[in-house]
Amino acid sequence: MVADKAADSTKEDNKLDVLSSTRTVVKTALEKLGYPDEVFELLKDPIRMMTVRIPVRMDDGSIKIFTGYRAQHNDAVGPTKGGVRFHPDVTEKEVKALSIWMSLKAGIVNLPYGGGKGGIICDPREMSFRELEGLSRGYVRAISQIVGPTKDIPAPDVFTNSQIMAWMMDEYSRIDEFNSPGFITGKPIVLGGSHGRESATAKGVTIVLNEAAKKKGIDVKGARVVVQGFGNAGSFLSKFLHDAGAKIVGISDAYGALHDPDGLDIDYLLDRRDSFGTVTKLFNNTISNKELLELDCDIIVPAAVENQITEENAHNIKASIVVEAANGPTTMEGTKILTERGILLVPDVLASAGGVTVSYFEWVQNNQGYYWSEEDIDQKLHEIMIKSFNTIFETAETRRVDMRLAAYMVGVRKMAEASRFRGWV
Ligand SMILES: NC(=O)C1=CN([C@@H]2O[C@H](COP(=O)(O)OP(=O)(O)OC[C@H]3O[C@@H](n4cnc5c(N)ncnc54)[C@H](O)[C@@H]3O)[C@@H](O)[C@H]2O)C=CC1
Ligand SMILES: O=C(O)CCC(=O)C(=O)O
DSSP, X not given: OHHHHHHHHHHHHHHTOHHHHHHHHHHHHHHHHTOOXXXXXXXXXXXXXXXXXXXXXXXXXXXXXXXXXXXXXXXXXXXXXXXXXXXXXXXXXXXXXXXXXXXXXXXXXXXXXXXXXXXXXXXXXXXXXXXXXXXXHHHHHHHTTTOBTTTEEEEEOXXXXXXXXXXXHHHXXXXXXXXXXXXXXXXXXXXXXXXXXXXXXXXXXXXXXXXXXXXXXXXXXXXXXXXXXXXXXXXXXXXXXXXXTOEEEEEEETTEXXXXXXOOOHHHHHHHOOTTSOOGGGOSSOBOHHHHHTSSOSEEEEOSOSSOBOTTTGGGOOOSEEEOOSSSOBOHHHHHHHHHTTOEEEOHHHHTTHXXXXXXXXXXXXXXXXXXXXXXXXXXXXXXXXXXXXXXXXXXXXXXXXXXXHXXXXXXXXXHHXXXXXXXX
16 A cells, blocks of 8 residues: 555656657657657757755855756757756756756757756745845856856756846856856846847747637637736736736746736836736735636646646646747656647646747857847847748648647757767767
8 A cells, every 4th residue: 555655656657757758759859750769769858957055155154055957958060058957946957848848948949059948945035135146156167167158058947137147247247257148148247248148938839829829719808817926937927917917817936826807007016016026925815826727718828837737737738839939848648648638738848938949149248249229139039930830830730740749859959969960979
């Protein structure tokens, strides 16, 4: 009985293991494309993974040691690139999976990068500004040997922002004895940041959401939308869709969710949210994140954390379109159920690729020392997202595969080819 229970919980853990499910889809994508097994053996794990211990002097005088990671998935195409997450639930496996997803995104939007990702186990909501600066600088010192503008270029992710990027850039510039804006993206504009980077992820999501709505014959104006997460991705997205005439009937943060079938007052919520995307604490009549995802609506956008749509709730999703702004919000079983139910799923590696696309623009501008207007950035981003959506939608139709597998097939090809040309496999 005890053994049965243990086996059940291992099975459950495996279903929520984002690394093993990512590997499964990568393997299937490579098989469908006809690559030999050694290509999968190379791509199933990052080529480099660094674990670091970061001592930080806390405000009470004590020293706290934090654990951080930097994963570099594959650098056959070019330097690796991807965000750094500060979150209490960060794990080594999660960071590895996130780095593989970054490689796939770079392949989908055709950037000269491989994927990288970083994370630190911490809760920045409970840290002072000074402690966060110490942690950010300590992380850069610890990983400095493997990162750099031509090696691996970090960026923001969950609970990190342009201020943290600025501290990290400054620390790297001190080590490098050179001003190095191209070391990191998502910086404040005055330090070489790009117009449009802050809202880029949400803008990219909005573009593919519009394309998906056309395929489903849904008019975004008047559509009822649920957005999970009210941080960088979720809040800009809610604003863009609200301004386009959609009704945002639900939003959430880490503590709960808000629901109004007549549409929430997004401008008011934006005004009241804190820098960690928290807003529900101001209200009494909240619902749970679980209830949020089962609300009556046309479109759902998970824009928070992994494993939100699973075999437990995929049957109860009322929307006809799910657009994944978050990385990994739907499990493999969840994907299967949504696809079987005819729900159009726009997968994370496509939907959220607007962020890294504009990060690439930021890096190009830093390298050339000449800066583009927001209009230039918007137009380039628009072209890339539309083209990527169409390629993946057509691949799904012609190869008779679900949208996630189609996206992996499109995303994995360039790094597989580059690895073969280099003679690695
Ligand atoms: N910031 C970016 O440029 C990009 C972000 N993403 C992905 O989008 C998602 C959201 O990222 P950001 O908006 O940047 O982060 P953020 O830190 O700005 O906001 C995160 C939001 O998720 C909520 N949240 C945190 N833990 C949660 C939990 N356990 N359950 C429910 N909600 C929770 C927070 O309260 C907040 O509203 C992540 O999956 C991230 O990897 C993807 C591509 C680029
Ligand atoms: O902007 C970047 O370089 C990476 C963004 C990121 O971490 C992501 O797309 O998940």
